[in-house]
Amino acid sequence: MRGEALPAGGRPGEPAGRDGTPIPGPTGQRMVIKIGGGASRGAYSLIEYEHAAGAAGPPPHLHREHEESFYVLEGELTLAIGTDTVTLGAGQSAVVPRGVVHQPSNTSDGPVRFLFLNSPPMDEFFVQLSAAVANAGGRLSAEKLRELGDRHDSIFVSLPASGPVSMHNEDS
Secondary structure, three states: OOOOOOOOOOOOOOOOOOOOOOEEOOOOOEEEEEEOOOOOOOOOEEEEEEEOOOOOOOOOEEOOOOEEEEEEEEOEEEEEEOOEEEEEEOOOEEEEOOOOOEEEEOOOOOOEEEEEEEEOOOHHHHHHHHHHHHHOOOEEEHHHHHHHHHHOOOEEOOOOOOOEEEOOOOOO
């Protein structure tokens, strides 16, 4: 297989969202897996995502074993990284080191479209999280979110002990 090109999503016939088809992401907005872990042979995943104006984004979280980078295509992305907050415009990027709490959001009055790169890949987590949130009507239980996050190295740091967590926190 060395040198053989794979489809961007990984393998033919993969589940929805793994072949470049837009699907609703965890916060209800459009998500496209541009390059999945299968296509990169486990090195990284590249995902395009959007946040609506004023979107809170996902709960604050960290990854112990993953680096994550953000690159803004259109609009402005607010990115809390540790104790700092940066606002990135089109053409700007930021790297979130392993172990640092972060939260992407959109504090502007317009939508933002961005890419994020995870190494090692996290596309499987985002597909599973998106499906779980959709099945729960946008309000996943804190227990389920914590369990899914722990399984995929996404440690949510400020979840309630129990009860629902509103993930669909944006107007579609």
